[in-house]
Amino acid sequence: MKDQAARIRTGTIEPHPPPSGLDPRISVDLDHLRRLEAQAKRISFLPRQPSGSVLNGRHASRLRGRGLNFEELRDYLPSDDIRSIDWKVTARTGTPHVRVYTEERDRPTLIVVDQRMSMFFGSQLNMKSVTAAECAALAAFRIFDQGDRVGGIVFGDRDLAEIRPARSRHALTAFLTALADANSLLHADAPTVDPIPMNRVLASVARMAPRNHLVLVFSDFDIVDDLTERLIAGISRHNDLILGLVNDPFSQELPGGHRIVVSDGTLQAEIDTGDQKTHRALSDLASGRLAQILDWQRRFGVPVLPLSADEDSVTQMRRLMGLAGTRR
Template identity: 30%
Template sequence: MDTQDIIKKVRTIEIKTRKLSANIFAGQYHSAFKGRGMAFSEVREYQFGDDVRDIDWNVTARFHRPYIKVFEEERELTVMLLIDVSGSLDFGTHRQMKSEMVAEIAATLAFSAIQNNDKIGVVFFSDKIEKYIPPKKGRKHILYIIRELLDFHAESRRTDLNEPLEFLSNVMKRRCTVFMLSDFYTRTDFLSPLTICSRKHDVVAVQVYDKCAAELPDVGLMKVVDAETGHEQYIDTSSRKIRQAHRDYWIKRQTALQDVFNKNNVDSISIATDEDYVKSLLILFKQRS
């Protein structure tokens, strides 16, 4: 993709996603994510009915009577996008590639954050941290992120979800809202780093997948290639037994993935490449409101 193509596509995505975030997501985004971060405001004397967990023991000891910490809603949030740029995202049999849908969803979330006066940052990851863009505000920053989304080339093809979660836990000291955009194809267990990250931050998982991953089409002998390892093999998709085994594997995998999210109170959605991601995001936002 040359410079002119990138500029043209950046402009197209900006027009589409900015309109969506302004007309549809503005109120939903605010109610879904504002208030999740609380900042210390002051201390005052304990009153009947106050939560004892908010007692400031240092101040209490100094004045010999109980005082509590008072918190208020943070006026702005920091939003971090953890974006999978591994080889498996370069696939799509219905309407668009997974990577293209991820880019549009990320851009829509970024514009929604900016319109709510929030900072937005990005971590591109494969089986390592490919690039870190620190959170900032402003249209110029958003357009830089979109350009990177469209033209970023990862050094590695493989996926390791532990890397971005551990990186985020280390680099972000204050609580933030985290959107993890991936197809969640990984050969490593990421439960432990997700547990640590979700205790500190508000984590949301956005899975983008292709319908063929859920159900093989009956098209006879098919050559398939693992986009991350390069492994090739032939599959006889005319076999009902093989198609059923593929479907069963997908259901088992999705159930296990959802179990990981549920254990950590991580809100999640799954969006196919031929679906309307706007509807899915609105459902997610309404569930959190």
């Protein structure tokens, strides 16, 4: 069907048939993602964070949280914060007045998940695509439970599905279905195509979340450039942006003394990591991308969740959020 992205979005796509005895470290389905709901209970994306959370103000910019709605203008009371005094009205009437605001009941959240072939890699525990999908599902369940609207963008090499944020179980299920179906398209025999660039995805984010959204992006950020940086800066200027940087330890600590065969599905190449020049070039490439993403945290105040494909998703999400103890 021509509009495959629409079929992913509505859950009517026929995913690539999984092998018998689906390995959840390699591929996830909708039932697997749904089972994570109970594990998401204590994770929080509200402004008040545990002291050890990477979203705490000691580590990065504080989350601004839901916006405020103006409710009324009334006389000043002794218990009121003087910062809420409306000095113009006070001067005009001759008596102190304060502006009263109430917190918005919900806030739209956009969860962006990378399911391109660059994510279909794992050396120890999970594929990066599985880690991204599980962490995104945990975030979606918790944000929905907080009372906020949930939607997202799920993109693979060829297709991009958009789910508008809504405060409904239907929208949550649509997002999880799109995520599971996109993940099912990742397999060793997938056709080689030019992947959707990250800049196109971020442009869609800027369109769907013009301001006052919570935006979470789970990706390995493969191939970024100056335009990517400008898009990130623009999105973070008007929204609460959190980057889930998904890595595999193999790319961070590339072993030496091995001959590795890599393939794009059509062509193959052998890489000798025993060659110092080759090893150094590959290590510099991986460390340079990591440094660039972490630099966004410093320059734009964008919190970065360093996620690893070699650690259980629930365990590391709880640890990054400053929650001690083990899984329940």
